Amino acid sequence: MRSAFHDELDSISASLLTMAGLVREAMNDATKALLEADLTLAEKVIAADEAIDQIQHDLDARTINLMARQQPVASDLRTLVTSLRMSADLERMGDLAHHIAKQARMRFPNCAVPSELTTTITSMGSVSNALISKLTAVMEHKDTVRALEIETDDDEMDTLHRQLIATLLEDSWAHGVEPAIDMTLLGRYYERCADHAVSIARRVYFLVTGEYAAPAL
Amino acid sequence: MRSAFHDELDSISASLLTMAGLVREAMNDATKALLEADLTLAEKVIAADEAIDQIQHDLDARTINLMARQQPVASDLRTLVTSLRMSADLERMGDLAHHIAKQARMRFPNCAVPSELTTTITSMGSVSNALISKLTAVMEHKDTVRALEIETDDDEMDTLHRQLIATLLEDSWAHGVEPAIDMTLLGRYYERCADHAVSIARRVYFLVTGEYAAPAL
Numbered sequence: 001m002r003s004a005f006h007d008e009l010d011s012i013s014a015s016l017l018t019m020a021g022l023v024r025e026a027m028n029d030a031t032k033a034l035l036e037a038d039l040t041l042a043e044k045v046i047a048a049d050e051a052i053d054q055i056q057h058d059l060d061a062r063t064i065n066l067m068a069r070q071q072p073v074a075s076d077l078r079t080l081v082t083s084l085r086m087s088a089d090l091e092r093m094g095d096l097a098h099h100i101a102k103q104a105r106m107r108f109p110n111c112a113v114p115s116e117l118t119t120t121i122t123s124m125g126s127v128s129n130a131l132i133s134k135l136t137a138v139m140e141h142k143d144t145v146r147a148l149e150i151e152t153d154d155d156e157m158d159t160l161h162r163q164l165i166a167t168l169l170e171d172s173w174a175h176g177v178e179p180a181i182d183m184t185l186l187g188r189y190y191e192r193c194a195d196h197a198v199s200i201a202r203r204v205y206f207l208v209t210g211e212y213a214a215p216a217l
Numbered sequence: 218m219r220s221a222f223h224d225e226l227d228s229i230s231a232s233l234l235t236m237a238g239l240v241r242e243a244m245n246d247a248t249k250a251l252l253e254a255d256l257t258l259a260e261k262v263i264a265a266d267e268a269i270d271q272i273q274h275d276l277d278a279r280t281i282n283l284m285a286r287q288q289p290v291a292s293d294l295r296t297l298v299t300s301l302r303m304s305a306d307l308e309r310m311g312d313l314a315h316h317i318a319k320q321a322r323m324r325f326p327n328c329a330v331p332s333e334l335t336t337t338i339t340s341m342g343s344v345s346n347a348l349i350s351k352l353t354a355v356m357e358h359k360d361t362v363r364a365l366e367i368e369t370d371d372d373e374m375d376t377l378h379r380q381l382i383a384t385l386l387e388d389s390w391a392h393g394v395e396p397a398i399d400m401t402l403l404g405r406y407y408e409r410c411a412d413h414a415v416s417i418a419r420r421v422y423f424l425v426t427g428e429y430a431a432p433a434l
Contacts, residue, residue: 036373067284074285081281084298088305168394177385177397184401 005070008062009136012083015059017140019090022052024132025096027193031125032185033104035118036113045101046068052094056087057133063087082203089203090194093132096189096196103186112182114175120164127157140203142208150201151213157194161187222287225279229300231274234357235308239269243314244410248342249417250321251403252335254328255405263319269311279311280304299420303356306413306420310349313406313413320403329399331392337381341407344374348414355418367418374411378404398430 033042040056063083072080103112111119121178131153157176164187167173168180204211243262248257277295280300289297320329330338348370355364381404384390385397422430 064295065300067298068291071288077285078281081284081298081301083303084301088302165398168398173394177390177394180394181382181385181401184398185405188402188405204260 005066005072005076008066009076009079009205012024012059012063012066012080014200015055015062016083016086016090017136018060018108019052019055019087019094020132020136020139022049022055023090023097024046024095024129024136025134026052026094027128028101028125030097030100030104031121031128033101034112035121035125037108038105041107042104042108047096049094051092055088056091059087060084079207080203082207086200086203089200093196094192096193098123099189100186103182107182110184112139112179114179114183116172117164117167117183120167121186121190123190124160124187127153127160128190129196131157135197135200138204142204144205144208147201147205147208148213150174150198154194157191161191174195222253222283222289222293225283225287226293226296229280229283229297230356232279233300233303233307233351236269236272236276236304236311237349237353239265239272240306240310240314241346241353242308243269243311244317244345244349245342246249247314247317247321248338248345249257250318251329252338252342254325256325259318259321259325262314263322266311266315270308276304277301289419291414298423299424303417303420306417307364310410310413313410316406316415317403324399329396329403331396331400333389334381334384335417337377337384338403338407341374341377341381341404344377345407345410345414346368348374349413352414352417355421359421361422361425364418364422365430367415371411374408378408381425 026048026096029041030045031046032038033045063080067077067080070076086186106112131150134146134150137143138150168183173180202213205211238260240273243265246265246356247262250262257327280297284297287293292326309379323329351363351370354360355367381400390397419430422428
């Protein structure tokens with residue numbers, strides 16, 4: 001009986017990894033769609049968000065069902081509750097990729113990103129890719145060292161975010177208000193995506209060590 | 218034993234209502250601080266966010282503890298899982314009030330809101346207050362009729378949000394990029410706060426009826 005239970009726990013962990021993989025792909029595609037004004041790719045990300053939501057839905061149903069049927073011991077229960085929270089974070093990260101893709105679609109055939117911000121958005125996309133890759137390893141191997149590193153990686157995203165806002169405020173900003181609104185929202189989407197990655201990393205850290213890495217986001 | 222369990226369930230519901238009350242107060246204070254450039258009130262909201270976070274922390278610990286000790290039947294387990302999700306939504310709403318208050322503090326002694334947006338922000342504050350009041354009644358009385366109304370109330374917030382962005386894009390907008398960035402973020406905070414209220418209302422609806430009011434946010 002316990003072995004069947006642990007098989008189901010493993011399958012829940014596997015679904016979380018699947019979600020993380022899809023979120024990483026969605027963020028990468030969304031960044032590419034945004035920078036290259038690629039409508040087809042933007043539409044792909046927008047459609048893929050539903051698949052992520054569906055996985056979360058099924059995963060949460062399985063998790064709650066397992067809790068109800070197996071009456072798990074405290075430590076396993078904690079793992080299951082954490083799974084529910086991680087799936088919520090991942091689902092939200094998928095939403096943010098979807099928001100980025102919608103911004104790309106809204107400005108098509110133009111590029112939503114003015115040329116002086118291409119580098120910043122490219123970097124935000126790279127940091128986000130690196131964060132989610134590391135997060136996947138953290139989740140898969142319960143790797144607390146890399147869980148802590150994710151906090152530092154997130155500092156990099158915050159720096160890029162400040163750079164983005166600073167560019168909008170320069171005297172040389174010649175694009176006016178509308179692209180400034182676009183870029184403010186896009187900056188916020190990347191920043192929030194990284195926050196959710198940090199939040200998941202902290203949950204893994206807590207699950208393994210029983211201690212908080214830092215105050216919860 | 219079952220009676221002690223239900224006492225604990227009631228106390229968890231009571232704590233959720235306390236959180237909702239604090240979030241409503243925080244949003245109201247944050248809006249007032251923003252519109253009146255009231256630094257003392259802004260500081261109050263910023264400090265109060267920690268109290269909200271602490272209640273969530275204690276509440277979640279009690280909820281998980283109750284799950285582990287009492288091995289609840291499926292329907293009670295669902296209520297407990299939903300409590301965890303509602304406390305996460307409420308905590309995030311508190312964060313958004315905190316963000317609004319920080320914006321008020323950052324622009325002090327100036328007012329962060331240009332005069333042509335005073336009415337819009339006042340209305341966003343009122344809608345948010347009405348939403349959270351109604352939400353409290355929904356949570357307290359498991360009121361599915363008002364749970365559905367919250368969807369419509371949220372449409373009002375979306376309309377105000379579109380109005381806000383339209384004002385920033387008018388030719389007559391003379392404040393330049395920085396206040397446009399501020400207002401874009403503030404608009405997003407109010408909109409997200411309303412989204413979380415809708416999300417909680419949908420959770421209550423599902424718990425009572427076993428059916429989804431609409432796709433989850």
